[in-house]
Structure formats: C-alpha cells, structure tokens
Amino acid sequence: MxxxxxxxxxxxxxxxxxxxxxxxxxxxxxxxxxxxxxxxxxxxxxxxxxxxxxxxxxxxxxxxxxxxxxxxxxxxxxxxxxxxxxxxxxxxxxxxxxxxxxxxxxxxxxxxxxxxxxxLFRLGRLQFQPYAFESDMKVNGLLIEKNQVVLNVHIPEGEPLTPEEVDRSFRLARTFFRGIPPIFTCRSWLLYPGLANILSLESNILRFQRLFSIYEVDETSREAEQRIFIRTASDPSEYGEQTSLQRAAKAYLLAGGKLGRGCGVYIPDSE
Known part of the structure; x- marks a missing residue:
C-alpha cells in the first residue's frame, strides 16, 4: 500500500x-x-x-x-x-x-x-469497537456481565442514518465479529430521550434511538449542541439556524429545554 x-x-x-x-x-x-x-x-x-x-x-x-x-x-x-x-x-x-x-x-x-x-472498524454506515462492559446489567431478560466483551457503536459524520443502512451495518458486524455475542452498546447524543421533543417520530435519529434500551442519561453533556451547531455557546441565542434541526434545537433550548447524551444497549432478535 x-x-x-x-x-x-x-x-x-x-x-x-x-x-x-x-x-x-x-x-x-x-x-x-x-x-x-x-x-x-x-x-x-x-x-x-x-x-x-x-x-x-x-x-x-x-x-x-x-x-x-x-x-x-x-x-x-x-x-x-x-x-x-x-x-x-x-x-x-x-x-x-x-x-x-x-x-x-x-x-x-x-x-x-x-x-x-x-x-475499531467501520462496517457500512456504523463503526464498531469491542470493549469490556463496565457493570452487570439485565436487558430484555438477558444478563450482561461486568467485563463481558460487547460491541460499542459509533456513528461517524456523513451519510443519512437510514434504517436500511443501520440494519445492514449491524448484520455486517454480526458476521465480522463472529466470536463476540451480538450485544451492541452506544453512548451518544443521538440516544438522548429529549430529542423526541424536537424531531419527528419517523426521523432517522429517533428510529435509531428506539433500537436501544436506554440505561443512563447525562443531562450535563454538551455533545448534542457541539454536533448540531458545530460549537457550544453559553447563550443559545447565539446559535445559527441554517438547518431545520438547528432551528428546532435552538427554539427548544431557548424555551428552557436541555440536550444531553444517552447510553443504551441493543440486542437484536435471534435469527
């Protein structure tokens, strides 16, 4: 090369x-x-x-x-x-x-x-990173043990996060990481439940979010603002309004709403 x-x-x-x-x-x-x-x-x-x-x-x-x-x-x-x-x-x-x-x-x-x-490897639209889960947790009847190796999911900038591409990535990951159980975790602003206040229920972001069982929420994180507005500001009125997401998020913040980060686990149905 x-x-x-x-x-x-x-x-x-x-x-x-x-x-x-x-x-x-x-x-x-x-x-x-x-x-x-x-x-x-x-x-x-x-x-x-x-x-x-x-x-x-x-x-x-x-x-x-x-x-x-x-x-x-x-x-x-x-x-x-x-x-x-x-x-x-x-x-x-x-x-x-x-x-x-x-x-x-x-x-x-x-x-x-x-x-x-x-x-870390990118498989289709998503990136996957094996790591040891930090604590015991039961999700949908399945016990995830502390230090069990699972697959952490990252969402790089770029193409739309369509359900079809997301599903394809998870299928690729299940094949690529055959030795690791298909248990996916994600820590991202995309999993913040409050996004339901500013996005359509059929938005790609919320469709992605609904795959996961949210087990932790960080209300102090500024990741969402950084990703949506490319920066963080002490006064939301300083944010731009170039996109529909920016306009909705800015209005929500000005009205006293918060945008944080969520952590979730996704365990696909067995096939």
Missing amino acids: QLSEFCEGIQLNDMARRQLEAYVMEESDYLEHKRHFLADRHSFFERVTGEEGYRQRLLYLFARFAVDAYEEYRVRGIPEDVYFDTFSDIRIWSEVCRRDYGVYGIEEYGWLQEHVRLR
Missing part, C-alpha cells in the same frame, strides 16, 4: 493530499515517531502536540500508520473495503480540522489511535 493509493482509497481532499505528499520527514524520524507511539502513546501525543504545526504532522503520521496497518488487515483476511471505510475517518477529521482550525490536519488524535491499533 502506497501513500498515494491510500489517499485515493479514503477519498482525501485534493488539497490535503498534496499537503501530505509534500510533507518532509526523514524515514528515520518517522520510524522513531512510530516506535514512540507504539511504546507510550500518552507521552507521544504530549510530545508531538507541543510542536509547532502538530496538526499537519499528525495527519502525516496517522496516514503513514494507516498505510502500515494495511499488511495486518491482509494477514487477518479483512476485506479492502473495510480497510478504506475504517480509515476514511482520517478524511473526515482532517476536514473537521480545516473547518475548526483553518488547516488540514488531525486534532482528534486520541480517537484515531483506535483505528491504527485495529481496535
């Missing part, structure tokens, strides 16, 4: 691609960065983020880490489309960095480390 092929595969923006291809780093320096990342990620990020232009450097490094991960994907027999779909997050977060900081780079480095360590 060459860097140019990788950029093409994740459909990286042309400007970001030219930036990557022009980035200068001695191979010995790259190998030292990679060694440091693998040995101690905390001190690695602390060191790199203390340098000027760290966002552009992290874009280069994560792209190289992803290219290096290709061989392990092949060894494990993971399809190439899963490889490119998973690492398309580099494209997504490089564009978010451009929007927020004016440069193509990476700021969500703590998140992307999961991808290059092969701890």
Whole structure:
C-alpha cells in the first residue's frame, strides 16, 4: 500500500493530499515517531502536540500508520473495503480540522489511535469497537456481565442514518465479529430521550434511538449542541439556524429545554 493509493482509497481532499505528499520527514524520524507511539502513546501525543504545526504532522503520521496497518488487515483476511471505510475517518477529521482550525490536519488524535491499533472498524454506515462492559446489567431478560466483551457503536459524520443502512451495518458486524455475542452498546447524543421533543417520530435519529434500551442519561453533556451547531455557546441565542434541526434545537433550548447524551444497549432478535 502506497501513500498515494491510500489517499485515493479514503477519498482525501485534493488539497490535503498534496499537503501530505509534500510533507518532509526523514524515514528515520518517522520510524522513531512510530516506535514512540507504539511504546507510550500518552507521552507521544504530549510530545508531538507541543510542536509547532502538530496538526499537519499528525495527519502525516496517522496516514503513514494507516498505510502500515494495511499488511495486518491482509494477514487477518479483512476485506479492502473495510480497510478504506475504517480509515476514511482520517478524511473526515482532517476536514473537521480545516473547518475548526483553518488547516488540514488531525486534532482528534486520541480517537484515531483506535483505528491504527485495529481496535475499531467501520462496517457500512456504523463503526464498531469491542470493549469490556463496565457493570452487570439485565436487558430484555438477558444478563450482561461486568467485563463481558460487547460491541460499542459509533456513528461517524456523513451519510443519512437510514434504517436500511443501520440494519445492514449491524448484520455486517454480526458476521465480522463472529466470536463476540451480538450485544451492541452506544453512548451518544443521538440516544438522548429529549430529542423526541424536537424531531419527528419517523426521523432517522429517533428510529435509531428506539433500537436501544436506554440505561443512563447525562443531562450535563454538551455533545448534542457541539454536533448540531458545530460549537457550544453559553447563550443559545447565539446559535445559527441554517438547518431545520438547528432551528428546532435552538427554539427548544431557548424555551428552557436541555440536550444531553444517552447510553443504551441493543440486542437484536435471534435469527
């Protein structure tokens, strides 16, 4: 896998691609960065983020880490489309960095480390990450034990969250993770019950939410505002109204409503 092929595969923006291809780093320096990342990620990020232009450097490094991960994907027999779909997050977060900081780079480095360590995979519309459940819990008559490995679900930015694509992703996950019981957990603003106050009952978000048994709600989270308005403000009147969701959410907040985050478990019916 060459860097140019990788950029093409994740459909990286042309400007970001030219930036990557022009980035200068001695191979010995790259190998030292990679060694440091693998040995101690905390001190690695602390060191790199203390340098000027760290966002552009992290874009280069994560792209190289992803290219290096290709061989392990092949060894494990993971399809190439899963490889490119998973690492398309580099494209997504490089564009978010451009929007927020004016440069193509990476700021969500703590998140992307999961991808290059092969701890997270995108299967269709959704991303899945095996992890140990944090406590004993009974859901729909089924006991989930503390430290039992389940599949955490993440929803990347992008295409509509249609029921058809969501169902397809869960089916792909059940095949991909054959050794893990099909128990899916999610921690997201999309699972906040209060969204029913601003969305149509047939909205894709609420259809997704209704798949899950909500077991915890965080009323203090500002994740919903960050995702809906691309920022958080102390006064809701400062928020924009470019989309119908923004208009509904802003009106709801101005009326004293809250937007938080929910945690839920989804266990598909046996087939």
